[in-house]
Amino acid sequence: MKITSIMARAVDCGFNNQKLQTSRVASPMSKFARFAEQRASWMWPTKKVFVRVEDESGTVGWGCTNGGEVVELIINSHLARLLEGEVCEDIATLNAQMSAALLPNDRSGFAMMAVAGVDIALWDLQAKLSAGTLLEQLGGSKVERLPVYMTTSRPEAFDGIATAGLKAAAPYGPESGREGLEANVALMKRFAEAAGPDVPIMIDAFLAWDADYTLRFAEAMKDIPIAWIEDPIHPQDVEGLQKIRDGLDPEISLALGNFAFSKADCADLLRTGVVGILQPDVAWAGGITETLEILDLANEAKVPVILHNTCEQPWALALAATRQGGALVECVDRGEESLLYELMGPRPKITDGHVPIPRNPAGNRPPNYALEAFDGAAIDTKRG
Template identity: 35%
Template structure:
């Protein structure tokens, strides 16, 4: 398929979570063993949490593409390498272009900043290709506009007080981040349990709960927590272990049943996602379309997850329109994540019937 010629490229970084619960609340992280970094993620994250927006323009003002990732100026540096290569590509073939860029980014090693940079370009190309055809992105992927199944992530139990009852009642799960981990001692585990009890009091009894541990727990701690919350209908434990600990995830999955293991948010590239599936490490796969390498990688993993009975629930999907379009094409066994209490409107996620992915140029800062 032959697309448009790219004539304009713009990149901008913006702080994503400065002064919000994401960076300023007490959340258990891999840096929790170090007291100076334990209280706030903003004390150690640097530019890693900053949004990076990418705009690709053509000779036709109505045909453009917008992509997004994270990594701030670190990823911008990789994009400085990749962007000049776009003058030679077919914008109507996003998957082919992504493969070219992955190869060009090999000097930076697999994963991390390289996968994030490729993601931003690939997402922008999908958006551009759909706008060029005058169709919503979901049509190119085999989906259709409309509402999607979802789960709710609350910044804190109190954030649920202002959430519409119908939104909570329709959720597949309601999740809350955990404040403490093994580095904080057994007494703080009780505080985590009470945090989940506070969520249970606010959520309809038919909706199971979930917790996010941001790669900061270990197998014994997770098993003990699951036992202590057996009366709360805990549905899954998310990212309990470091992303590379596949053997630990497999062990934990066997020991936690019927509580599920969710992971994959920090899977950078197809290979990591495949190892999670092939190793039977997860019950819920949570790749991030803006980090993993783009829609091509995410779609492959979503299809394979469906074949293996693994729920596909991309990280932060309700804030990533490209992910919503993909979910509409994957059928049952998918969930979109809806954040509440983070300064974002909370509503049932829906794929719009408009050209492209649905990202507004002005909202992205490219007015």
Template identity: 75%
Template sequence: MKIRSITARAVDCGFQKQTLQTTRIASPMSRFPRFAESRASWMWPTKKVFVRVEGEDGHIGWGCTNGGEVVEMIVNAHLARLLTGEDLGDVALLQDQMTASLLPNDRSGFAMMAVAGVDIALWDLQAKASGQPLVDLLGGSAQDTLPVYMTTPRPEAFTDGPWHGLKAAAPYGPEAGQEGLEANIALMRRFAEAAGPDVPIMIDAFLAWDADYTLRFAEAAADLPLAWIEDPIPPQNIEDLRRVRDELDPDIALALGNFAYSRADCADLLRSGVVGVLQPDVAWAGGITETLAVLDMAAGTDVPVILHNTCEQPWSLAMAAACQTGAQVECVDRGETSPLYSLMGPRPDLAGGHVAVPRDPEGNRPPQFVLPAFDAGAEISKGG
């Protein structure tokens, strides 16, 4: 089957209104006072990008990624013309073509988000054309549910379930001094109390720390059940990550990879020996095809892979179920009513610390408020 058309639209889905965007959370911009109090004050283009791929038989595949108008432009102005008219039979070949075409200009970030959005839509189209859910197209799974760890700003809301971990977003970095460090530790004590015995706690530093601060934090948290520190330092700073790994308590892992945008980035982390948990995001790191290659690489190591922000991405849940043994997944707590939980299908069914494996043969389906952006003559970048 040949590809008839590819179209991307950036749609405002309320991402900037989420609690994790509007409250103080450490970030690479925390050292600049103007941008320290909220991620929403500086965050990259935050509209969700929906990608629609139509096959010549009338089936439609959908993908979704981040990057707003920038990623929308890459898909519409570049990737669409490369793939329109191509045969759907070899999605890996199509993904390779997209990635190769961007190499002279960009090898990560927005470029790979654009590739990911198209790749996810191609897999969805292939699954629909074959009449089976994605999890079966990927090889099938005997699992009906997957264990979940929760990333949340409100740990007390998750004291009643057998979650497989609670993760905090660090509010402070080195710029906040000793007072900020003590506030970070106090937050983790709240998480430990809420999690209860035998439930690990984790913290996401979102590239806001340095080696000295990371080690000071770990020392101050020595009496807490801290399983990992996530992204304390930019992933390209392997030298400082090695120093942290060498001096850090060996029982505390470094969780890295959701800012690794390709198999090459993930390979660098694996070769360095610093990563204890690898966390690529399927919608950022080149899509399903690229992440399958990452899973193959990691299978030859003792490094577990937990796909980033899994529960908002039905394709990530399908991959975890079909392609991993003993998979664990992440759910980001957006509150009770956020539309971000249901951008490509029904809200994930969470119960007993587990999430249901998606098996809907209709595949990815954007919500109704997104569809007008794809009407004939709709202006690109106008959100729903």
């Protein structure tokens, strides 16, 4: 079957209204006073980008990624014209074409988010054409559910509730001095108390720290065991990462790769030998096709992978279930209700610290408010 149309629409799903955006959370912009108190004050375009791919049979595949109007523009003005008229079954070649076409300008960030959105839609299209599920396309799974750790700003909400771990977003970085460091440690004490003695706790620094601050934090935490420190500095600062790894307690892992946007980025990180856990995001790192290769690289390097923000991405859950042994997945706590929980289907229900793997034969399906953004494009509810 040939692809007849590819369309992307950026839709506001309330990302900048959630607590992780409106409260103090450390970031690369924390050193600038104007932007220190809220991520929402500086964040990149935060609308979700829904991608619709249709073939000549009228079947529709759906994908979803980040990057707002920037990624929408890349898909609609560049990638769509490259793939329309191509045979949709050879996804690997289509993915390679998209990446090659962007190579002269960029192979990271927004560019790979755009590739990911189209790639995910192509996989969804193929599953629908085969009258199967993505899980089956990926080889099937013998497990029915996966253990979940929670990223949250309210650890007390999970006191006594089964989870595979609790992760905090660091509120402060080096610019806040000793007072900020003490506040970070106090926060982790709250997490340790809520988690209990047998549940690991972790912290995400979101590229806000430097090597010396990371080691000072780890020293201050010596009486409170933590499982990992996530993205303390930029992933391309290899010298800084090596300094952290050399000075860090061997029991504390470095979790990296949230901002590794391709197989090449992940390969560079893995070659450093400092990665304890690799955490690429399927919807940022070139989609399902690229992530399959990343998983192979990590497997060869014997580095475990936890796919970033897994529970909001049914394709990430499917990859974890089919291509990883003993996978652990992430759920971002956005409060009791959020549109972000249901971007491509019903909200996954977490029970006893586990989430069921997606077996919905209908595949990806955006919410009605997102469908309306496609200007009445014909959608066959049986096929798309």
